[in-house]
Amino acid sequence: MILLLLLFLSLPHALSLNQEGLYLLKAKEGLDDPFGALSSWKARDELPCNWKGIVCDSLNRINSVNLSSTGVAGPFPSFLCRLPFLSSIDLSNNSIDSSVAVDFGACQHIKSLNLSDNLLVGSIPASLSRISDLRELVLSGNNFSGEIPASFGEFRRLERLCLAGNLLDGTIPSFLGNISSLKVLELAYNLFRPSQLSPELGNLRNLEVLWISNSNLFGEIPASFGQLTLLTNLDLSSNQLNGSIPSSLSGLSRIVQIELYSNSLSGELPAGMSNWTRLLRLDASMNKLEGPIPEELCGLQLESLSLYQNRFEGFLPESIAGSKNLYELRLFDNRLRGRLPSELGKNSRLNTLDVSSNHFFGEIPANLCANGALEELLMIKNSFSGNIPASLEKCQTLRRVRLSYNQLSGEVPPEIWGLPHVYLLDLSVNSLSGHISNSISGAHNLSSLSISSNQFSGSLPSEIGSLRNLGEFSASQNKITGKIPQTFVHLSKLSSLILSNNELSGEVPAGIESLKQLNELRLANNKLSGNIPDGIGSLPVLNYLDLSANSLSGEIPFSLQNLKLNLLNLSYNRLSGDIPPLYAKKYFRDSFVGNPGLCGEIDGLCPGNGGTVNLEYSWILPSIFTLAGIVLIVGVVLFCWKYKNFKKNKKGMVISKWRSFHKLGFSEVDIVDCLNEDNVIGSGSAGKVYKVVFANGEAVAVKKLWGGSKKDTDSEKDGLENDRVDKDGFEIEVETLGKIRHKNIVRLWCCCNTGYCKLLVYEYMPNGSLGDMLHSSKGGLLDWPTRYKIALDAAEGLSYLHHDCVPPIVHRDVKSNNILLDGEFGARVADFGVAKVFQGVGKGEESMSVIVGSRGYIAPEYAYTLRVNEKSDIYSFGVVILELVTGRLPVDPEFGEKDLVKWVSASLDQKGGEHVIDPRLDCSFNEEIVRVLNVGLLCTNALPINRPPMRRVVKMLQEAGARNKPKTTAKKDGKLSPYYHEDASNHV
Structure with missing residues (x-):
């Protein structure tokens, strides 16, 4: 009786849920739900209409299932196809995996299916075409491979087909031209075999968006594309298209955006472009176009015109000044000539405005900022002359001004010096005169000021010392007089101070040791007097010190031995006394010539007291004993080496091919003697790292690479999945670091090749790697200001590699373990064993034979395409930012099959930003931390084209750290369409 009663009580609950709800519960059973997104799906409910992600119609029938970005995982839930009234399924941005083995013929009522940004593999199901009423099919951002199913040509109502960002490796089929209902076709970023665009695509008369960038296309753009009269967005960028731009495209009267950059298009821009009355953006950069810019183009209401890195010649038409909606005009790196239109900017x-690297001449137009919107004025390397327009004094919106390498003259309008939002002011290499106005005190945002190679005179205003954001100040080769203001010692962010070749007098300011970020100090060819401040020796990152050709006196401070200098020049002063022992070597001779009072063991600097005979012959006897000792030592070493080799007990070491890249105070023997197990501070897949301390207290780090295939067990711990070969890695690192000079790149002092291993000698970083520090018990020592500084330092180092090295360098293994920390927690990018040198960042990709990088840091497209460019580094750096914000490892068992990027994205959607921030951080910084977190998310965008270049990343981090400044919204990728990209060349 009791059993019957219990059965009766439970029956209503078991039978209360309708059939559609039961289908959903069946679907739930096949899914992993690590974040509890489906916790509201309960059998006791009568209807499922209030469940998360479920939308019902007025008759309580399930119409839509939307579980986007909920973190669910597992195979596609086929039970959803049994819902008879379901019209929309959205499972995007999850971890739906495995191949889709579902007969979609059962999903007859589905009109929209979105499975984008998941982990689906295998072929695209051909049965999808059996969904006769399907209007939207979005499968982008997966790992689908093979061909586009031939059955797709049978779609009759499909309006949107998105297959971008997969591994499709066939060709773009002509039968897609049969889907006459299509409005959006996205096929970009696949592995298609090299093929031509099919003319049949011109049959898609309803098409509005065509995106086939980065798809191995070659040949000409079909003339039939002129039939796509409803097209608003055409993006065929980053292919190998050639030939001319078809004149038939002039018939695209509704076109808003045309992206043809990074191809091999030639010929002139087509006639008839005046029909593009709605065009806002045209980017045909990085092609081989020729001829003049048609006047009809200049009458369009463009927001952005990008035609750089072509071969345009001719004048810039006056009619361009009549373009009322002109927002951006970028014409740099061409052969344009003549004067700029006088009315440019007036209407x-x-x-x-970027017209750099052309042949323009005449005066700068006075109306450029007539409507108060000008932010960037870039006119480098032209022949502009006359005065800088006084009207620019009132242009409060200006942020970047670069007028260098022209023929400008006269005085700079006083208020231009103090424009409040300018962070870069470059007036170098002109004929400007006058003095720097005291109004410069208003330039609170100024970080770089360059006025070198002009005719400026007068004294440096003390107000410059109030510019707390100033990082670079270059005023060499002018006629500046007076003293260096004492206020300069307050410039805490100053990294470069270049005042050479002026008429400065007085002493080097006391307290210069407060400039902890100073990397370069050049004061040569002035009239400076007094002593060299002892505090210079305590500048932790000083690389370049040039005080030559002054009237400095007194002794050289012994504290200069603390510096790790790439350049030291104290020549032609009045210095006296002993040269510090570290520098008392013959290869430093040129650093001290012209100082009669100096003494040291350098020939020609300090004559001896024993006469000529003593000087000429006193070396003979010591040399004989030295030579005999060397012969004896060499003989003993050779005997021991051969004996040990014969016995095969222990491999010896023979130094060969010693190469130094800086002036050193140690030798190869000093290094080898200290390579014992007591000095090991780390190990990896290729060898070990030693700390070597010399007699003078100086320390270096020595990486010992094995010559064979030896692998350390730490390689598995470190998560390396690379093709690093010791020989190649050694040569790559030597060739890369041997040429690099930057404060945020680890310095390679020297290298040597031994019989059985290779040695790389670096500057020693007392705080080790960021990864070891952050993910150990010491992680609590890294407060938020320190972490922010580390992120910014590393970003500047990578930006230097990508944008300032010629040719550019892609690191390919950016991770927290390859970011080293000095004693002040300044960051240096390290480990260039798999770096790659490219002919031009942003100009293409290169396919690798094997994946290189570390788990959790590898960009999605790199893992399955083996294509590498600077965007791979940007993704990896974004992961490092997420590490700094969350304090978590990039791969953690807690994440399940996710990595840190997906975990952060899912957590933000479900819980908000505060739940991903490292709880060890002070919550008072949360607003700034979230801004930096957003930068990291931009860098880890699934599509490479949407990741900002490193120069932009640096700027965004700087803006994110400016807590008292108004928040700056970064330019969204979808400004005009989802495919807006950053300009490939940015004159920073």
Whole structure:
């Protein structure tokens, strides 16, 4: 009786849920739900209409299932196809995996299916075409491979087909031209075999968006594309298309954005572009186009015109000044000549003007900022002359001004010096005169000021010392007089101070040791007097010190031995006394010539007291004994080496091919003697790292690479999945670091090749790697200001590699373990064993034979395409930012099959930003931390084209750290369409 009663009580609950709800519970059973997104799906409910992600119609029938970004995982839930009234399924941005083995013929009522940004593999199901009413099919951002199913040509109502960002390796089929209902076709970023665009795609008369960038296309753009009269966005960028731009495209009267950059298009821009009355953006950069810019183009209401790195010649038409909606005008790196239109900017809200590297001459137009919107004025390397327009004094919106390498003259309008939002002011290499106005005190945002190679005179205003954001100040080769203001010692962010070749007098300011970020100090060819401040020796990152050709006196401070200098020049002063022992060597001779009072063991600097005979012959006897000792030592070493080799007990070491890249105070023997197990501070897949301390207290780090295939067990711990070969890695690192000079790149002092291993000698970093520090018990020592500084330092180092090295360098293994920390927690990018040198960052990709990098840091497209460019580094750096914000490892068992990027994205959607921030951080910084977190998320965007270049990353981090400044919204990728990209060349 009791059993019957219990059965009766439970029956209503078991039978209360309708059939559609039961289908959903069946679907739930096949899914992993690590974040509890489906916790509201309960059998006791009568209807599922209030469950998360479920939308019902007025009759309580399930119409839509939307579980986007909920973190669910597992195979596609086929039970959803049994819902008879379901019209929309959205499972995007999850971890739906395995191949889709579902007969979609059962999903007859589905109109929209979105499975983008998941982990689906295998072929695209051909049965999808059996969904006769399907209007939207979005499968982008997966790992689908093979061909596009031939059955797709049978779709009759499909309006949107998105297959971008997969591994499709066939060709773009002509039968897609049969889907006459298509409005959006996205096929970009696949592994298609090299093929031509099919003319049949011109049959898609309803098409509005065509995106086939980075798809191995070659040949000409079909003339039939001119039939796509409803097209608003055409993106065929980053292919190998050639030939001319078809004149038939002039018939695209509704076009808003055209992206043809990074191809091999030639010929002139087509006639008839005046029909593009809605065009806002045209980017045909990085092609082989020729001829003049048609006047009809200049009458369009463009927001952005990008035609750089082509071969355009001719004048810039006056009619361009009549473009009322002109927002950006970028024409740099061409052969344009003549004067700029005098009315340019008068009738438009011009925001950006970049005409650098052309042949323009005449005066700078006075109306460029007539409507108060100009932010960037870039006119480098032209022949502009006359005065800088006084009207620019009132342009409060200006942020970047670069007028260098022209023929400008006269005085700079006083208020230009103090524009409040300018962070870069470059007036170098002109004929400007006058003095620096005291109004410069208003330039609170100024970080770089360059006025070298002009005719400026007068004294340096003390107000410059109030510019707390100033990082670079270059005023060499002018006629500046007076003293260096004492206020300069307050410039805590100053990294470069270049005042050479002026008429400065007085002493080097006391207290210079407060400039902890100073990397370069050049004061040569002035009239400076007094002593060299002892505090210079305590500048932790000083690389370049040039005080030559002054009237400095007194002794050289022995504290200069603390510096790790790439350049030291104290020549032609009045210095006296002993040269510090570290520098008392013949290869430093040129650093001290012209100082009669100096003494040291350098020939020609300090004559001896014993006469000529003593000087000429006193060396003979010691040399004989030295030579005999060397012969004896060499004989003993050779005997021991051969004996040990014969016995095969222990491998010896023979030094060969010693190469130094800086002036050193130690030798190879000093290094080898200290390579014992007591000095090991780390090990990896290729060898070990030693700390070597010399007699003078100086320390270096020595990486010992094995010559064979020896692998350390730490390689598995470190998560390396690379093709690093010791020989190649050694040569790559030597060739890369041997040429690099930057404060945020680890310095390679020297290298040597032995019989059985290779040695790389670096500057020693007392605080080890960021990964070891952050993910150990010491992680609590890294407060938020320190972590922010580390992120910014590393970003500047990578930006230097990508944008300032010629040719550019892609690191390929950016991770927290390869970011080293000095004693002040300044960051250096290290380990260039798999770095790659490219002919031009942003100009293409290169396919690798094997994946290199570390788990959790590898960009999605790199893991399955083996294509590498600077975007791979940017993704990896984004992961490092997420590490700094969350304090978590990039791969953690807690994440399940996710990595840190997906964990952060899912957690943000479900819980908000505060739940991903490292609880060890002070919550008062949360607003700034979230801004930096957003930068990291931009860098880890699934599509490489949407990741900002490193120069932009540096700027965004700087803005994110400016807590008292108004928040700056970064330019969204979808400004005009989802495919807006950053300009490939940015004159920073």
